[in-house]
Amino acid sequence: MPIKIAIIGAGLIGPRHAKSVINNPDTELIALVDPMPTGIQTASDLGTNYYPSVSALLSSPHRPxxxxxxxxxQTHVPITKELLSGNVHVLLEKPISNTIETGHSxxxxxxxxxxxxxxxLVGHHRRFNPYVRATKSILExxxxxxxxxxNGLWTLYKPDSYFAGNGDWRTSSARGGGVIPINLVxxxxxxxxxxxxxxRVHAEGILPQRENPTHDADxxxxxxxxxxxxxxxxFVVCDATPSSHNFEMGTGENPMIPKVENGSDFYRIFGSAGSLSVPDLTRWSYDNSGEKSWSSPLTVDQIxxxxxxxxxDLQLAHFVDVVRGDAVPSCSGEEGLRALIVCEAVQRAMRTGQPVEIDVDLLAGSKK
Structure with a gap:
């Protein structure tokens, strides 16, 4: 039988997940939950049932x-706890939470x-991107x-509309906004x-470009x-500069952000036997030279x-396997929290101007 799945949240990402659910033969879109009036129309467009809250969903005939x-x-943890308490498996969009304490809870x-x-399962979906999988294979x-x-880059320009309306929470660090927890994670x-x-991390903040006093997010x-x-x-991260050096434009992953053809790289990885740029997957080495030396011609391989x-779609298929017991989560709750811990360390380094040490055993108190 198909796994009945509900989408919680009808913002930018929810409908994209919903389409994956609709297109997967092993899943059925059973409901959309969103407290905003616009959620009713979104649910209708998706051809599914609408509920204004998780509690209403769990008490309905359409339990997922x-x-x-x-x-x-900032709502990730309470909503996920409510779903787990209702005996529902959860794929939770990143970041796992807006605070380390609630993430641990x-x-x-x-x-x-x-x-x-x-x-x-924490939704760090880029682990399933073909460019990422190819890079992981090359490293292995x-x-x-x-x-x-x-060396890495995530640099582009977010318009004012991104921070307007239901997205106004993105203007506030206190409410989980900012390029560090939303994008760098x-x-x-x-x-x-x-x-x-x-x-260990050290971070120097950029000069603020959004002078609206209500906008305090990094x-x-x-x-x-x-x-x-x-x-x-x-690594350089910035959401206030026109730039093609970012994951979305390099891979074309997000249909809302135009891909740069023959585009810009966003990662450069340097090894003892060669280097690699991503996403073009160009490998540089001295494989065909008699001597490994800067005076020898480099060999260029296009992977x-x-x-x-x-x-x-690949993440959803993996989630189905996880729910059915055929796979372990690609990104567990522990790994999701580890990324959040580093982001918090980056923000602390920006505030203090000092390097921040990160204990690799910081998650020891959380069972896997």
Whole structure:
């Protein structure tokens, strides 16, 4: 039988998840939940049932087997707890929470004996992007040698409309807004996915560009990173500059953001045997030279993408496997919280001007 799935939140991401659910033969879109009046029309457009709250959904004839939570960051934990308490599996959009404390409380609940049979997957969907999977494969096959360093960019321009109306929470750091928890958290998760846990960060905030006094959310920073593996990195993140150096424009993943053809890279990975730029997947080495030397010509390899399946679709298929017990979560609640911990450390480094150490065992109190 198809898994009955409810979408919680009808904002930017909810309808995209809903379409994946509709298109997957193993899932059925059973309901859409959103407190705003516009949610009724969105549910109608999607051909599904509408409820104004999770409690109304859980007491209805359309109880789901699983739910995808796509609500503002500060609501992630209470909504997910309510769903788990209602015996519903959860795919929770990143970040796992807007605070480390509430994130820990969610993991504590999810790992308790009465809820241990339920599955919690954090929606860091980029792990399923074909460019990411290809990069992970290259790192694992050893063709770059030992990884030495990484340089990353996430830079683009968000218009005023992004912060208006139902999105006004994005203007406030206190309500979970800002480029660090909304956008950088994706890249932090991928850095963990590629290189293991980050143990130290330093960050310098950019000069604010949005002078509206009601807008206090962070707009960007320049970071330095140290990983437990010994890899070092640098990263620039900014949502207030016209730029093509970002994941969305490089991969074409988000249909709302135009892809840059023959586009700009956003990651550069440097190893002892070669280097790699992403997403063009160009590998540079001295494989065909007699001597590994700066005076020898470099060998250039263009690595092909094996497929171009939509990450949201692949993530949903994985969620189905997780719910059915055929797979473990690609990004567990613990890994979701680890990315949030690093983002909080970045914000603390921006405030204090000092490097922040991150204990790799910080999650030891949370059961997997």
């Amino acid at each position: 087997d699983a739910a995808i939570v796509c609500t503002p960051n 969610l993991l504590s609940l999810a790992s308790s004996p009465e809820y241990a049979h339920l599955k919690l 096959n050893g063709s770059l040698g030992r990884t030495i360093a990484v 994706h890249d932090i998760d991928l850095m963990h996915h590629f290189f293991g846990p980050i143990t 707009e960007g920073a320049a970071l330095t990173l140290r990983f437990a593996s010994g890899v070092v990195g640098s 092909e993408i094996p497929d171009n399946a939509a990450p949201f």
